Amino acid sequence: MTVNKVGERLTNSTRWAIAAMALAALMAVLNGTTVTASLEAMAPALDTTISGVVWITTVYLVAASASVPLIGWLTARIGSARVLQLALVGFALGSLLSGFAWDLPSMLVFRVLQGLAGGMLEPAALAVIGVLTPVSLMGRVMGFVSLVINLGPVVGPLLGGFLVSVGAWAWIFWMNVPLAVLVGIAAWRLLPSDEQRGDSGATVDVLGLLLLPPGFVLVLLGVNRWGAGAAPVIVGALVLAGVALLVAYVRHALRVEEPLVDIRLLRIPSFAAALGIMSVVGLVMYTQLAVLPILAERSLALAPIWQALPVAVLGSGLLVSMTLAGRFSDDIGPRILVRSGAAVTAVTALLIAFGHDRWPLGVVLGLVALLGLGFGAIASPTFASLYRVLPKASIAQGTAALFIMLQLFASTGVTVVGFLTEASANPASSAHFVIAGAAVIVTFAASLLPSRADDAAVAPASQPRT
Structure with missing residues (x-):
């Protein structure tokens, strides 16, 4: 167009x-x-x-x-x-x-x-x-x-x-x-x-419809039920059935010309890296949103009316860095921004994990704001990069893949916090160790993102037929 x-x-x-x-x-x-x-x-x-x-x-x-x-x-x-x-x-x-x-x-x-x-x-x-x-x-x-x-x-x-x-x-x-x-x-x-x-003549991948949506739903429902404390046999049955359908879908999608969601887009290294990093973004974002109210209540002893304060502080950091990092990524590319943001996120998450129950309220909230600034520098450039490396005709397919991964890992993040709340004496520390580990993974994955903004523009030329 x-x-x-x-x-x-x-x-x-x-x-x-x-x-x-x-x-x-x-x-x-x-x-x-x-x-x-x-x-x-x-x-x-x-x-x-x-x-x-x-x-x-x-x-x-x-x-x-x-x-x-x-x-x-x-x-x-x-x-x-x-x-x-x-x-x-x-x-x-x-x-x-x-x-x-x-x-x-x-x-x-x-x-x-x-x-x-x-x-x-x-x-x-x-x-x-x-x-x-x-x-x-x-x-x-x-x-x-x-x-x-x-x-x-x-x-x-x-x-x-x-x-x-x-x-x-x-x-x-x-x-x-x-x-x-x-x-x-x-x-x-x-x-x-x-x-x-x-x-109007676009064909529908009937077998893909029978495999991908049910498989994804079963895995997601299994993760959700695990977080709700369902019996392990029920969780296991849901997840195994879902994984079996997803494996069958992958084999099917690699054999047909127009699958429901084209797995072959993952052959574009920058797209695969961006999709993987956005999966981590979903995990980290919803882990933070789930654990910060717990931190506010148990560690900071905030009154109920103020328990949303850490989430608001995190959001403020995100709003600033997402806007600025997205703009800068047009000029210098996403790699250095994502890697720097991941490093800040990892170090800040570790500081919160070790000191949230000992340091003054102002210090902890300052670290939460810094965590938002670092995390936003991961999310916004990667988000833009995912759309930058795809040809226009594949954007809808890429968006579907993005949201499948985001929903799965967001549910996993909430479930992990629920598990840590039950199993850990200090769930806020444990959750921030998870966040730090995820950020470290991003620092390595960022090497697959374009180093300059104009590198991404040429990637679609070699992309597989969709």
């Missing part, structure tokens, strides 16, 4: 389109964090227990996981803009119905609908951004998008807590409706006409 740009500058319409897509991605993240923060308040309203209300998150996660692998095929079939609009309609309808749920079974049904659409919402929006953005501006744009998306983990718990405190938990869902309408209008008015169409 012809990108809306003048030289190396985005036109105003493209800027507004990218802003609308960033808002669509934020909606999906914000929904997850506000709902999670409000589950306890929903239990009496839905006449259920805490153990029952946890399924509100679980069924959404499973439904969202099932729809992510469809992004590539749907984009080829109906166009990226229509995939986004389909996701917006489903997400708005699911949100509206969830706010009217009268008991747990009705809520779970409505959350499945919302999850099927929500699973496509963020990756569809990012795929559109990847197509609209010139390679030379990818870092700046993805830095901005990362900044917007990462408002979700910071704002979500605060917003959810406020709505629950005023007895308005249904608005956690209903607020999505006007946002979806706003983004839908923007997509209809601002996206290029060729993004509104697809190829």
Whole structure:
């Protein structure tokens, strides 16, 4: 497609389109964090227990996981803009119905609908951004998008807590409706006409549909149930069945010309490295979000009203570094930024692990802010690099692969913190040792990223046929 740009500058319409897509991605993240923060308040309203209300998150996660692998095929079939609009309609309808749920079974049904659409919402929006953005501006744009998306983990718990405190938990869902309408209008008015169409003759990988989504869902559900304390035999059966289906899918995907998600994209070294690092990003991000409230309560002895403070401090560091690192990556490439950010993340995580229960509050919060600054310098350049090394025609496929890995490792991070909370006398220290170890791995993987911004632009020329 012809990108809306003048030289190396985005036109105003493209800027507004990218802003609308960033808002669509934020909606999906914000929904997850506000709902999670409000589950306890929903239990009496839905006449259920805490153990029952946890399924509100679980069924959404499973439904969202099932729809992510469809992004590539749907984009080829109906166009990226229509995939986004389909996701917006489903997400708005699911949100509206969830706010009217009268008991747990009705809520779970409505959350499945919302999850099927929500699973496509963020990756569809990012795929559109990847197509609209010139390679030379990818870092700046993805830095901005990362900044917007990462408002979700910071704002979500605060917003959810406020709505629950005023007895308005249904608005956690209903607020999505006007946002979806706003983004839908923007997509209809601002996206290029060729993004509104697809190829009606695009074939569907039927065997891939039978292997990849169920396999991914089973593995994710197994990890989720492990974190919830399910019997090992159940967890093992779910994970083994899922892994068997995924192995079968990989063998199938390497044999057909147009698989559901093209595994052959991993033959591009820079893409494989970026995907691996983003998997670590998912693990580290959600490990931090899960463990910081524990640190606030047990180590810092903060009052309940202040226990979200470490998360807000982390988010502040992330917002600054993601914006700046994304912009710098356009000029100097991602490798040095990611490696430096990983080093800062590893050292800071170790300092927090050793001193969080002995040092003054200001020192610990300063280290949390520094951890956010270092981690943001990993996430934003890698995120931009992933889209920079792919040809436009493969962006939807690459986005599907990205979100499969992000969801799997994000769930793993939350589960690890749950396990450490039960098994470790000091879960905050143990979790930060995990974060430090993951950051060390990133310092080595960063060597496979482009050393200069213009190196990435030539990578797609040798990429396999998709």
